[in-house]
């Protein structure tokens with residue numbers, strides 16, 4: 128099922144938009160200071176109006192890019208955060224080029240149609256180099272039908288299945304703080320995934336036996 132994100136922004140049907148960064152984000156950035164502080168390039172895919180990207184930029188001072196497929200979302204992010212030096216781009220994460228030391232995920236994975244989830248995980252593996260990280264507040268949304276979305280429901284087992292091929296799970300925890308209305312056990316999960324060593328099959332093949 129594909130979603131017309133521009134139409135959602137045009138009609139104001141944007142229940143995810145809370146006017147502020149996720150309340151857990153300051154904790155995540157300090158808890159994982161060694162990851163966030165060392166990152167030179169950070170990507171926030173599906174950034175919406177850019178509140179998370181702006182906070183990440185102000186805390187890390189890394190080169191931060193907020194990316195969204197909806198032009199309306201990027202236009203609003205640019206209006207609200209025009210003086211920050213943050214970079215914004217209108218584009219599709221599945222086709223986005225480049226390499227990022229850190230990608231921050233928040234309600235983007237759950238917005239992706241179920242049949243494209245493996246493509247999302249593959250895009251992360253392509254965008255994040257060896258030893259880079261995917262830090263996310265994953266919206267599991269267990270009471271939603273996996274077909275009736277967005278957001279599309281996902282289980283923890285499914286999440287593990289999508290990411291553990293290319294990433295090691297270094298840390299995970301239920302957020303201590305969240306937006307009003309998202310409280311409740313099992314609705315969100317913070318996770319830090321580290322990109323595994325990328326095997327060079329060509330080089331291995333060429334090794335003498």
Ligand SMILES: C[S@@+](CC[C@H](N)C(=O)[O-])C[C@H]1O[C@@H](n2cnc3c(N)ncnc32)[C@H](O)[C@@H]1O
Nearest residue numbers: 132143173174175195196197219220233234238
């Ligand atoms: C549920 S909203 C979350 C927005 C933001 N992360 C937040 O929490 O406010 C999902 C966002 O992902 C964007 N999106 C969906 N598919 C995308 C894709 N393939 N590439 C980039 N952005 C995408 C949508 O336009 C939308 O802004």
